[in-house]
Amino acid sequence: MKLTRSVSLALFLAPAFLLAPFTAAHDDHHEQPPSAASAAGRGELVPVGPATDATWLAAAREHYPLTTCVVSEEDLAAETMGPPREFIYRQAGQPDRLVRFCCKDCLKDFNREPAKYLRMLDDAAPQPHAR
Numbered sequence: 001m002k003l004t005r006s007v008s009l010a011l012f013l014a015p016a017f018l019l020a021p022f023t024a025a026h027d028d029h030h031e032q033p034p035s036a037a038s039a040a041g042r043g044e045l046v047p048v049g050p051a052t053d054a055t056w057l058a059a060a061r062e063h064y065p066l067t068t069c070v071v072s073e074e075d076l077a078a079e080t081m082g083p084p085r086e087f088i089y090r091q092a093g094q095p096d097r098l099v100r101f102c103c104k105d106c107l108k109d110f111n112r113e114p115a116k117y118l119r120m121l122d123d124a125a126p127q128p129h130a131r
Contacts, residue, residue: 043091060098065124069102
């Protein structure tokens with residue numbers, strides 16, 4: 001009986017014992033691997049949330065150049081699809097940018113061609129007057 005119990009315990013613990021060297025080797029890898037977008041030099045959309053700098057967000061909202069969704073051109077104030085979805089576009093070496101969408105479906109289109117939609121935001125931004 002004791003032998004059966006010992007063998008059962010050994011079989012139960014064997015996978016953990018055998019895999020320990022492999023899992024311990026990865027314990028120091030707490031960082032997430034870079035996303036495909038950042039690895040390709042493209043930015044990524046990060047949802048606006050409680051950790052977002054409130055001062056930055058207020059200024060970004062105040063100076064946001066569009067009243068429509070950058071993708072669908074739906075009126076953001078109409079709220080036919082609910083409140084606008086706000087994201088921060090982050091790209092290494094570039095300042096963060098606020099991007100507003102009418103719905104979550106527009107995210108896919110934006111992610112396919114972010115440069116196109118960022119250019120639309122740039123074109124809509126007020127240009128300084130030349131003297």
